[in-house]
Every structure is written in structure tokens, then in C-alpha cells.
Amino acid sequence: MTTQPDLLYSEEEEALRAAVRDLLTDRCAPASVIARTESDAPHDVSLWKALTEGMGLAGLLVPEEHGGQGATHREVAVVLEELGRAVAPVPYLASAVVATEAVLACGADDLLSRLAEATAIGALAVGLHTAPGAAFKRVRLEGGTLHGEVTGIADAAVADVLLVPADDGGLYAVDASAATVVPQVSLDLTRPVATVVLDGAAGTRLGEAAPAVRRGLRAGAGLLASEQLGLAEWALTETVRYLKERKQFNRPVGGFQALKHRLAQLWLEVVNLRAAARAAADALATGTDTAVTVAVAQAYAGPVAVHAAEEALQLHAGIGMTWEHPIHLYLKRAKADSIAYGTAGAHRENLAELVDLQAP
Known part of the structure; x- marks a missing residue:
């Protein structure tokens, strides 16, 4: 049972x-x-x-x-x-x-x-956009040292240890001081990405890269849904609070039926996201149906978080468009998260394969 x-x-x-x-x-x-x-x-x-x-x-x-x-x-x-x-x-x-x-x-x-x-602080030297199970770039191992570059590495600028996949199939721990970390322009200003350049860096072989990378990315994708849930909940809560306070025609803006409908729809999406995110966390904790549950969570989480941030920006009207208001941080994080560890489309394709539900 x-x-x-x-x-x-x-x-x-x-x-x-x-x-x-x-x-x-x-x-x-x-x-x-x-x-x-x-x-x-x-x-x-x-x-x-x-x-x-x-x-x-x-x-x-x-x-x-x-x-x-x-x-x-x-x-x-x-x-x-x-x-x-x-x-x-x-x-x-x-x-x-x-x-x-x-x-x-x-x-x-x-x-x-x-x-x-x-x-x-550790950072896996695999592009932030990489989905669990997808191909990833490996650097060259020549003469016992590592050579090459990888791009889109999240939080590499603050890492002390870089976990680098090499072309011999191994995952190597590299002291970050032995690498050149070049910041990249990032939409999400709160999670910077960088290019990591290795030119004869020494590394310690930890184990096989493929299973380690797959495990790391799967956990990242599954738990990213919880981050997206927190973001969406903030956007919904702050928007409801603002619309209760903001008045137009001598009444709270939140009293207008059209806005109530939009907020009700967003609330339903956030509730469903909570269920998907919690299911992914529980699946990772128990090891039960992990691949399917993580794929479901990420197929749903990205679009909901983006929608929540977009609604917050629009319903805050003029104040939401200012740099001083934090909504732009949430929208940029939501957009960046929507392609982190695989897009929603990539996860839907993976889910179709996992449950043997192929397109005609």
C-alpha cells in the first residue's frame, strides 16, 4: 500500500x-x-x-x-x-x-x-540554465590540470570551491583562487552569474561527474520551486495590501470587481504552486517518484512566479515602475528563475518521457 x-x-x-x-x-x-x-x-x-x-x-x-x-x-x-x-x-x-x-x-x-x-562556499561549475539530465559542458584535463571555460555559473564570484566536470568523466574540486571569474551581465541582480576560466588549474578528483551533477541539478530544480513559491506569495500579499490602501474615486482600488477576479485567479495559482513545491521537497526527502515530482513542480512554478510578479508590478501602477520599489527585483528573479535548471517547456518534455506520454 x-x-x-x-x-x-x-x-x-x-x-x-x-x-x-x-x-x-x-x-x-x-x-x-x-x-x-x-x-x-x-x-x-x-x-x-x-x-x-x-x-x-x-x-x-x-x-x-x-x-x-x-x-x-x-x-x-x-x-x-x-x-x-x-x-x-x-x-x-x-x-x-x-x-x-x-x-x-x-x-x-x-x-x-x-x-x-x-x-x-561551493558552486557547481555547470550553467544555471542546465536541466537535470541534460548535457553539460566539461573542461579539458591535460597533464593533470584543468583547462577551459564555462559560462552562466551562479554565485561563482563569492565561491571558495568550484566543482568542475572534466572530460575524463570526473568531478574536480578547484580552489576558486586558481580560476579567473569574470562577471556576466545578469538580469537577476541578486543572483549574479559569471564565466569561470581555468588555465592550468589544479583540482582534486571527487568522483564521477555525471551522477553528481544530475543529483545536484535535480535537487536545485526541485527546491527552486520553493523559492519561486516564496516570491509569488510575497507578490500576492503585497499587492493585496497595496490595493486595500490605494484609493480611487474615494474607495479602495481593491474593491473593484475586475481586480478581485485577477487576484482570485492568482491566489489559486499560488495555492497550486505550494502543493507542487511541497510535493517536490517531500519527494526529494523520501526518494519517492523524485524525477516525476520535480518535473511537475518546475513545469508549473516558473510561469506562476512570473505571473505573480507581473501582476504585482502592474497593479502597483506608477509606484511599481520606480527603482525605489522592490518589485523589479522580484520580477527579475522570477524571470531568471524561469530558465534556471531548465525551462518549464524542458521539464514538460522530460515529464512526457517519464510517464510515457509522447506527442502524436
Whole structure:
């Protein structure tokens, strides 16, 4: 008999949410995020340290014997919901999820402990657009050193360790100081991407690249849906709040029926997204129907998050078009997330193959 997953939040998960939200309320105000995007240091390193060294969140997926918390993807999903609500400029998804999962697949205990204890930030040197199971670029291994470049690497600028796939089939840990990291123009100012250039860099072979990359990208795609959920919930909540306060013709704008219909439709989409995101987190935690559930979540999450941010921008009217209002950060994050770890179309195609439902 198949046990149905429990998608409700546990008391522990709600307590974790409250703690993370309190921290982000104090340390990640919209104005400060906007100011940081205008600087040459878009990543908030102090916030990262508060989340990791202060709360131990970098090691949620790492077993306790390696310095982690021994938690599951469900707890990580809650953290990502809150980070999405704040468009927090920290490398949590890149390091605590994708890089950590890749290292878990290789069994590299020393590096795993460094990631769990946040003494190192990791980044998988595979383009952010790459879907789980898709082909990815590998650098050349010549004379025992690595040569080549890879583009679109999320949070590479702040990484201490780069996990680099090579053409011999291995995944190598490379000290970031041995690579040249060139920033790329990124739509999402809160999650910068970069080109990583290797010219004779030394690396430590961790294990086979293919299964490690696949595991890292699948976890990234599945838990990205929780970030997109947090973003969409913020957009909906803030839009409802604004429309209750904004008056036109001496009555709240939110009282107009046409706007009520749009918000009701958006609410339904966000509720469905919550179910898909929670299902993906639970599937990753239990290992049950993981590929199908992650594909379903990402086939749905991207369009909903973009729609929520677009509605927020439009329904905030003139104020929403200003740089001072944070909506543009959410729209850019939503658009960038919609192609991260595979587009919705790519996940639908993958889903069709997984359930043997091919197009005529």
C-alpha cells in the first residue's frame, strides 16, 4: 500500500520559518537589497554568515557525522521560501543545495564538512540554465590540470570551491583562487552569474561527474520551486495590501470587481504552486517518484512566479515602475528563475518521457 505524502508544514518547520523570517526582516530590508545591487558587492556576506554560522542552515542536508544538521529537503524548502520572499542575495541554493548534493553523491567527506560548517562556499561549475539530465559542458584535463571555460555559473564570484566536470568523466574540486571569474551581465541582480576560466588549474578528483551533477541539478530544480513559491506569495500579499490602501474615486482600488477576479485567479495559482513545491521537497526527502515530482513542480512554478510578479508590478501602477520599489527585483528573479535548471517547456518534455506520454 502506497503511503500518501504529508505536504502540511510540521511544527518544527514553522518554527524554522519564523526564525528565518525574523532574521531576514532585520537584516534584509528591500532598500538594502536594492542598494547592494547598485554596488560592486551584490552578495550579502554578513547575512550569509548569520544564516550559516549563526543558524547552521548551510548543513541542513548534511549528516550529523559530517558536521551538518541531518535534516531533509523539507526543511531546506522552508528556508528557500523565506529567501524567495526577501530575494535575499545569498548563495544558499548554489552552495547549501546544489554543490552540497553533488559532493554528497561523491562522498567527499572533508569538503562536505567545510560546506556544512560554512567555512567554504561551493558552486557547481555547470550553467544555471542546465536541466537535470541534460548535457553539460566539461573542461579539458591535460597533464593533470584543468583547462577551459564555462559560462552562466551562479554565485561563482563569492565561491571558495568550484566543482568542475572534466572530460575524463570526473568531478574536480578547484580552489576558486586558481580560476579567473569574470562577471556576466545578469538580469537577476541578486543572483549574479559569471564565466569561470581555468588555465592550468589544479583540482582534486571527487568522483564521477555525471551522477553528481544530475543529483545536484535535480535537487536545485526541485527546491527552486520553493523559492519561486516564496516570491509569488510575497507578490500576492503585497499587492493585496497595496490595493486595500490605494484609493480611487474615494474607495479602495481593491474593491473593484475586475481586480478581485485577477487576484482570485492568482491566489489559486499560488495555492497550486505550494502543493507542487511541497510535493517536490517531500519527494526529494523520501526518494519517492523524485524525477516525476520535480518535473511537475518546475513545469508549473516558473510561469506562476512570473505571473505573480507581473501582476504585482502592474497593479502597483506608477509606484511599481520606480527603482525605489522592490518589485523589479522580484520580477527579475522570477524571470531568471524561469530558465534556471531548465525551462518549464524542458521539464514538460522530460515529464512526457517519464510517464510515457509522447506527442502524436
